[in-house]
Amino acid sequence: MKKIYRRNKALFILSVILIFLNVGIVFIWIKTDLFKGIIEVNQTLGRSLITIDTVLIGFSYTALNTMLSFSNNDEFNNVDKDGYIDKYYNGVYISITWFFIALLLGVITGYSNLGEKNHWIFMAQFLVNLDAFSFFGLTLIRFRNLINWVRKNKIRKLKQ
Numbered sequence: 001m002k003k004i005y006r007r008n009k010a011l012f013i014l015s016v017i018l019i020f021l022n023v024g025i026v027f028i029w030i031k032t033d034l035f036k037g038i039i040e041v042n043q044t045l046g047r048s049l050i051t052i053d054t055v056l057i058g059f060s061y062t063a064l065n066t067m068l069s070f071s072n073n074d075e076f077n078n079v080d081k082d083g084y085i086d087k088y089y090n091g092v093y094i095s096i097t098w099f100f101i102a103l104l105l106g107v108i109t110g111y112s113n114l115g116e117k118n119h120w121i122f123m124a125q126f127l128v129n130l131d132a133f134s135f136f137g138l139t140l141i142r143f144r145n146l147i148n149w150v151r152k153n154k155i156r157k158l159k160q
Helices: 002-007 009-031 043-072 074-081 086-111 119-159
Strands: none
Touching: 009 086, 009 119, 043 074, 043 086, 043 119, 074 119, 086 119
């Protein structure tokens, strides 16, 4: 368990931060009128969020495909066997999962009147999107580091 935490530390820390942030946002939403009137809740908004979610799911799958293409690199495979590449895969898997959950909530808010009648469904969709965007952003940053590492190793091999 300690190894899993150490290898995925950034994902765990982001998860804890997002849990506290989500609880805080829900608490503010329930106890105050701070969010009232900021966003017009309607089916068009739900459909727009569906579009954003599907595009970002596609980007996440593309990142996953790119990571799989690195598997023809021997050094990458050795590091992957030791489990150090899991943190990259896990970030993509988590963001895809959150985007898919947001997409399902978007179907409810975009194609039925339930979202307009029950505003908590929109709030849940926004929070899930916030979480998905956060994991997606972290994954992009880490993915850039992974690409730089693979390129550096490839250049080093070419010089030998």
